[in-house]
Amino acid sequence: MSQESIQTDILTRLDTDGSIADTAVLPYASDLILGVLNSLLSKEILTYTAIKGEKWVLTIEGQEVASGGSPEVALFNLIPSDTGFAVADAQKQMGEKAKIAMSNAMSKKWLKKQGDQLVRAVDSVADQVQADLINIQETGAFEDARALQDYKRRKLVSAEKITSYSVQKGERFTTNVQKEATEITAEMLRTGEWKDQTFKKYNFNAEGIQIRGGHLHPLMKVREEFRQIFFELGFEEMPTNQFVESSFWNFDALFQPQQHPARDMHDTFFLKDPAVAGEMPKDYVERVKQVHSKGGYGSIGYGYDWKYTEAEKLILRTHTTAKEFRPVKYFSIDRVFRNETVDATHLAEFHQIEGVIADRGATLGDLIGILYNFFRKLGIEKLRFKPAYNPYTEPSLEIFSWHTGFKKWVEIGNSGMFRPEMLRPLGLPEDVSVIAWGLSLERPTMIKYSIDNIRELLGHKVDLEMVMTNPICRLDKKMGREI
Numbered sequence: 001m002s003q004e005s006i007q008t009d010i011l012t013r014l015d016t017d018g019s020i021a022d023t024a025v026l027p028y029a030s031d032l033i034l035g036v037l038n039s040l041l042s043k044e045i046l047t048y049t050a051i052k053g054e055k056w057v058l059t060i061e062g063q064e065v066a067s068g069g070s071p072e073v074a075l076f077n078l079i080p081s082d083t084g085f086a087v088a089d090a091q092k093q094m095g096e097k098a099k100i101a102m103s104n105a106m107s108k109k110w111l112k113k114q115g116d117q118l119v120r121a122v123d124s125v126a127d128q129v130q131a132d133l134i135n136i137q138e139t140g141a142f143e144d145a146r147a148l149q150d151y152k153r154r155k156l157v158s159a160e161k162i163t164s165y166s167v168q169k170g171e172r173f174t175t176n177v178q179k180e181a182t183e184i185t186a187e188m189l190r191t192g193e194w195k196d197q198t199f200k201k202y203n204f205n206a207e208g209i210q211i212r213g214g215h216l217h218p219l220m221k222v223r224e225e226f227r228q229i230f231f232e233l234g235f236e237e238m239p240t241n242q243f244v245e246s247s248f249w250n251f252d253a254l255f256q257p258q259q260h261p262a263r264d265m266h267d268t269f270f271l272k273d274p275a276v277a278g279e280m281p282k283d284y285v286e287r288v289k290q291v292h293s294k295g296g297y298g299s300i301g302y303g304y305d306w307k308y309t310e311a312e313k314l315i316l317r318t319h320t321t322a323k324e325f326r327p328v329k330y331f332s333i334d335r336v337f338r339n340e341t342v343d344a345t346h347l348a349e350f351h352q353i354e355g356v357i358a359d360r361g362a363t364l365g366d367l368i369g370i371l372y373n374f375f376r377k378l379g380i381e382k383l384r385f386k387p388a389y390n391p392y393t394e395p396s397l398e399i400f401s402w403h404t405g406f407k408k409w410v411e412i413g414n415s416g417m418f419r420p421e422m423l424r425p426l427g428l429p430e431d432v433s434v435i436a437w438g439l440s441l442e443r444p445t446m447i448k449y450s451i452d453n454i455r456e457l458l459g460h461k462v463d464l465e466m467v468m469t470n471p472i473c474r475l476d477k478k479m480g481r482e483i
């Protein structure tokens with residue numbers, strides 16, 4: 001139905017009857033009626049007032065009952081008039097509907113139980129539920145309030161708010177509506193047509209469309225909090241904008257053997273084109289090959305045939321540590337990639353927070369002291385450390401914090417001291433040690449903003465309204481289910 005035909009119908013009824021008491025009698029959708037009324041209101045042809053109300057509509061289950069009958073009647077018809085019917089057979093044939101069907105049929109005294117059998121208690125029944133629902137479907141109302149509430153409890157009906165309108169003639173009422181111009185054109189000025197043209201009124205009090213600015217994602221808010229903590233501790237941010245890295249810098253330089261499971265295509269994304277890296281520093285590559293194959297610097301190595309062809313393969317970096325080879329106080333917060341199965345707690349890409357300090361004589365005690373200082377700025381006071389294994393750190397420590405909500409210790413990060421097999425091929429002096437630690441950005445963000453599914457935080461399932469309305473992040477203040 002076009003707006004023009006609806007407009008003609010409304011104006012004809014107003015011209016004949018003087019008013020329309022309730023537009024609910026019109027056979028048009030409410031939103032179409034409102035559009036026509038607003039258009040005519042702007043021309044002062046009519047006025048209207050809204051009439052608020054509600055009607056009852058059938059749910060999907062209610063529509064099924066209206067067309068096919070109620071479950072209790074269906075159950076009654078299953079039972080022979082002269083014998084019983086096993087309860088188990090009724091459940092098998094009717095499925096989930098069997099329970100409500102038996103409850104209703106027995107409360108109405110249509111059926112009774114004899115052992116494990118259902119038998120008829122009356123000769124015949126009428127499906128009043130079906131008749132009532134058909135009545136509601138046709139009229140949108142029902143007089144029996146008790147029955148209506150029962151149908152609502154059974155989720156057969158639901159209330160739906162409706163708006164209709166009472167319409168009266170306006171000061172400039174006419175059945176001949178001329179199209180109004182919205183602006184003066186050059187042609188109107190040239191011909192003088194503007195003198196006789198009717199122009200649409202401008203509403204200078206109308207508010208324009210609100211322009212929304214940008215909004216920071218929760219990950220970026222938490223990321224900035226971590227950055228400020230690192231800056232307070234005297235760290236320098238490391239450039240980590242290179243997502244594609246060679247296997248050499250990502251794995252081999254970190255003393256990770258070429259047969260390590262993490263280097264398998266099930267855990268790492270390999271590039272097809274280009275598939276290999278360009279030329280790498282030959283002297284350094286040779287030293288790394290030597291320490292892998294035969295050992296050195298106090299290590300016996302891994303004792304395998306190290307292959308350049310494996311080291312030159314290009315991958316999406318699995319961590320940001322590949323850039324941490326200067327004797328400095330560095331941190332990075334950037335995206336890394338793992339070939340993970342996506343679920344509520346894992347994504348194929350995520351953000352990694354890493355801190356690294358290279359200094360003469362740095363010890364494990366220095367690492368633990370730095371970690372206490374770092375996590376204290378996050379509002380985390382209770383820490384525990386557990387020995388762990390990493391190919392590139394020795395000793396290695398897993399970091400645990402006491403979770404007051406879960407009432408248990410939970411892992412929040414990993415740490416360790418870089419192995420000599422990593423550092424000495426770089427040419428670093430023997431008295432230089434490097435301590436490092438890392439954690440994900442997603443886990444503290446999920447805890448801080450009470451998000452249970454990581455896919456609701458990052459990726460195509462993110463709710464943009466959540467991004468626009470999420471609160472400011474303070475890692476040292478309580479916001480939700482804290483670490």
